[in-house]
Amino acid sequence: MTEAPLLEIDALRANVAGNEILTGLNLTIRPGEVHAIMGPNGSGKSTLANTLMGNPRYEVTGGEVRFLGQALDGMAPDERARRGLFLAFQYPVAVPGVTVVNFLRQAVNAVRGEEVPVREFRQELFQKMELLKVDRDFARRYLNDGFSGGEKKRAEMLQLAMLQPRMAVLDETDSGLDIDALRTVADGVNALMHENMGLLLITHYQRLLNYIKPQFVHVLIDGRIVRSGGPELAEELEESGYDTIEAAASTA
Amino acid sequence: MTSAPSTPASLLTPEASRALGEALGDGAAVAALRAKGAGTLDALAMPSPALDRPWKYVDPAALDLDGFAPPGTAPSISVEGQAAEGLTVASFEEAGGNALERVGEAVAVDGDRLTALHYAFLSGGVLIETKANAEIAEPVRLTREYSEAGTLATPHTLIVAGVNSRLTVIEEYRSGDEPIAVLPAVELLVGPGAVVSYTSLHRWGARTRVFAEQRAVTERDADVRSLSLVTGGRLVKSHITSSLEGRGSSSEMYGITVGGGQEHVDFYTLQDHVAEDTRSDLLFKSALGEQSRAVYYGLTKVGLGARRADANQENRNLLLSRSAKADSDPVLEILTNDVTRVSHGATAGPVDEEELFYIQSRGLTREGAVGLLVRGFLGEPLDRSALREGVRDELSGLVEAKLTALGSGA
Numbered sequence: 001m002t003e004a005p006l007l008e009i010d011a012l013r014a015n016v017a018g019n020e021i022l023t024g025l026n027l028t029i030r031p032g033e034v035h036a037i038m039g040p041n042g043s044g045k046s047t048l049a050n051t052l053m054g055n056p057r058y059e060v061t062g063g064e065v066r067f068l069g070q071a072l073d074g075m076a077p078d079e080r081a082r083r084g085l086f087l088a089f090q091y092p093v094a095v096p097g098v099t100v101v102n103f104l105r106q107a108v109n110a111v112r113g114e115e116v117p118v119r120e121f122r123q124e125l126f127q128k129m130e131l132l133k134v135d136r137d138f139a140r141r142y143l144n145d146g147f148s149g150g151e152k153k154r155a156e157m158l159q160l161a162m163l164q165p166r167m168a169v170l171d172e173t174d175s176g177l178d179i180d181a182l183r184t185v186a187d188g189v190n191a192l193m194h195e196n197m198g199l200l201l202i203t204h205y206q207r208l209l210n211y212i213k214p215q216f217v218h219v220l221i222d223g224r225i226v227r228s229g230g231p232e233l234a235e236e237l238e239e240s241g242y243d244t245i246e247a248a249a250s251t252a
Numbered sequence: 253m254t255s256a257p258s259t260p261a262s263l264l265t266p267e268a269s270r271a272l273g274e275a276l277g278d279g280a281a282v283a284a285l286r287a288k289g290a291g292t293l294d295a296l297a298m299p300s301p302a303l304d305r306p307w308k309y310v311d312p313a314a315l316d317l318d319g320f321a322p323p324g325t326a327p328s329i330s331v332e333g334q335a336a337e338g339l340t341v342a343s344f345e346e347a348g349g350n351a352l353e354r355v356g357e358a359v360a361v362d363g364d365r366l367t368a369l370h371y372a373f374l375s376g377g378v379l380i381e382t383k384a385n386a387e388i389a390e391p392v393r394l395t396r397e398y399s400e401a402g403t404l405a406t407p408h409t410l411i412v413a414g415v416n417s418r419l420t421v422i423e424e425y426r427s428g429d430e431p432i433a434v435l436p437a438v439e440l441l442v443g444p445g446a447v448v449s450y451t452s453l454h455r456w457g458a459r460t461r462v463f464a465e466q467r468a469v470t471e472r473d474a475d476v477r478s479l480s481l482v483t484g485g486r487l488v489k490s491h492i493t494s495s496l497e498g499r500g501s502s503s504e505m506y507g508i509t510v511g512g513g514q515e516h517v518d519f520y521t522l523q524d525h526v527a528e529d530t531r532s533d534l535l536f537k538s539a540l541g542e543q544s545r546a547v548y549y550g551l552t553k554v555g556l557g558a559r560r561a562d563a564n565q566e567n568r569n570l571l572l573s574r575s576a577k578a579d580s581d582p583v584l585e586i587l588t589n590d591v592t593r594v595s596h597g598a599t600a601g602p603v604d605e606e607e608l609f610y611i612q613s614r615g616l617t618r619e620g621a622v623g624l625l626v627r628g629f630l631g632e633p634l635d636r637s638a639l640r641e642g643v644r645d646e647l648s649g650l651v652e653a654k655l656t657a658l659g660s661g662a
């Protein structure tokens with residue numbers, strides 16, 4: 001594959017609240033690729049996701065991230081989004097008073113850089129809602145306000161579907177979903193994925209990877225990738241757990 | 253303040269009250285009300301921050317009524333939407349004697365010196381009354397406007413809703429840039445099974461000081477819903493009470509303040525559960541820019557007889573500038589242990605950084621994200637007020653205009 005990478009993460013270090021959480025992380029994702037990052041709780045998965053999206057609470061202390069060839073350092077989160085980066089949050093924030101439909105309309109206009117006509121927008125929204133099997137009255141509710149865990153994850157997927165990013169990072173989208181919901185969400189993501197898009201699945205469990213198949217699996221421990229491989233690595237992890245790999249990594 | 257000399261509280265005397273009546277010549281019934289107010293004037297003291305809870309956060313002296321005089325002419329009131337079967341909208345003068353019997357039932361004449369002043373200088377009283385079972389589709393709309401410098405205005409709105417009737421009232425207050433003092437009173441007497449929605453728009457000028465008293469009394473199974481929107485005024489002190497006296501009756505109270513400049517808005521609310529099976533809900537929100545200040549002090553009272561009461565009280569404040577300030581003080585007073593639910597909550601702080609990041613991560617600029625958050629924040633009480641679409645749009649337009657005026661200085 002000679003295509004230019006979508007995302008290049010090069011020896012990335014990042015601090016949260018003064019503690020170094022990412023300790024030199026490398027990862028390259030090209031168009032059409034699905035990658036999975038697996039790691040135990042606290043290993044830095046969400047820190048990576050937030051750092052990629054430019055959360056100001058996460059401080060980059062070393063290394064570099066390039067997206068579509070452009071260094072992200074110092075770039076505001078909204079500009080990253082407008083360039084085609086998307087993060088599905090592990091814990092989406094409630095925005096009381098702002099309906100899903102209103103929020104999506106503003107986000108779509110911002111990311112596409114033009115006012116999408118209302119009729120067109122609605123048509124597209126209903127189509128995407130059908131794809132993700134969410135009720136129409138969902139659109140009238142305040143975003144994430146009083147949503148169940150599963151509803152929040154679906155709302156994130158609806159945003160993904162509407163914003164059509166080049167690169168999507170899904171942070172534990174599988175947690176809080178029952179098996180039917182997981183299947184629906186996975187089908188939706190598979191339908192949205194295309195050859196120019198990159199996908200990074202962040203998960204604690206192998207379960208999601210039965211439905212969205214990654215070509216590359218990476219194990220994250222203590223803020224860096226300690227092993228990379230194909231889908232078989234996920235199965236190995238499922239059987240032997242993180243401890244074995246962790247032990248092997250620390251003696252390596 | 254050129255038109256208001258500094259000494260004379262003496263301008264608001266019983267003699268001045270009589271003189272106002274003679275100048276206006278608005279009939280015996282109104283004169284009798286004024287006389288009642290004037291008669292108690294000297295005996296009543298101003299409320300005090302130390303003794304009167306609703307004044308905990310602002311001294312009534314801040315209203316600075318000294319030097320204000322009653323106006324020489326009747327105030328300007330415009331009324332829309334009065335022609336409907338079963339509906340009466342009339343000035344107190346037109347309504348006359350018998351129809352005014354219930355004036356003072358909710359807002360007592362002898363409450364304190366301020367209510368006595370209100371009655372002593374009463375002008376611009378309006379009665380809105382529905383007959384039993386009347387369903388008034390169109391909102392009744394009152395617009396009251398004040399512009400004469402140095403005057404004390406005392407509008408009074410008496411709403412009497414007959415058995416099982418439906419009524420929506422929107423009252424808009426406006427004033428110019430001159431110093432003006434206004435003591436409005438609003439009485440809502442909600443009959444059995446009646447449903448009343450009352451919205452007041454406080455669009456006061458930058459040098460207007462206000463003490464507004466609004467009190468609803470509900471009979472059996474009645475429902476009252478109110479919304480107060482404040483977008484201006486030097487000092488706006490407002491007391492809003494729902495007295496749930498009828499079994500199964502309910503109250504919803506909403507409040508929205510958009511503050512800027514030196515504005516100071518102080519709400520005292522009372523959800524007074526007297527009867528059994530009563531419900532109340534309250535949501536007051538303020539977004540405060542520049543050096544503005546908001547106070548919310550609210551009491552939920554569940555009396556001994558108010559078994560199975562269900563009450564909720566929530567006050568949220570968003571500080572849009574470092575110099576803005578909010579005090580929030582919700583209080584519960586529960587005398588029965590048989591309640592369905594009694595809850596309250598209060599917050600005050602700047603826009604949440606995690607919320608901003610979330611919205612920005614969807615492509616909106618920081619400024620756009622702040623705007624969306626603030627509008628959503630203030631939109632919630634507006635949504636819950638369930639006003640018809642045109643009215644809702646008008647109100648959100650007022651909010652929008654004020655937020656735009658705050659601009660980046662917010």
Ligand SMILES: Nc1ncnc2c1ncn2[C@@H]1O[C@H](COP(=O)(O)OP(=O)(O)O)[C@@H](O)[C@H]1O
Binds near residue numbers: 017021040041043044
């Ligand atoms: N906002 C924060 N403040 C302080 N510590 C944090 C914060 N966010 C994450 N951490 C710490 O960083 C480490 C990695 O957290 P995180 O990236 O959320 O892990 P994961 O997503 O892999 O479970 C943990 O030790 C966690 O306690």
Ligand SMILES: [Mg+2]
Binds near residue numbers: 047090
């Ligand atoms: Mg995480």
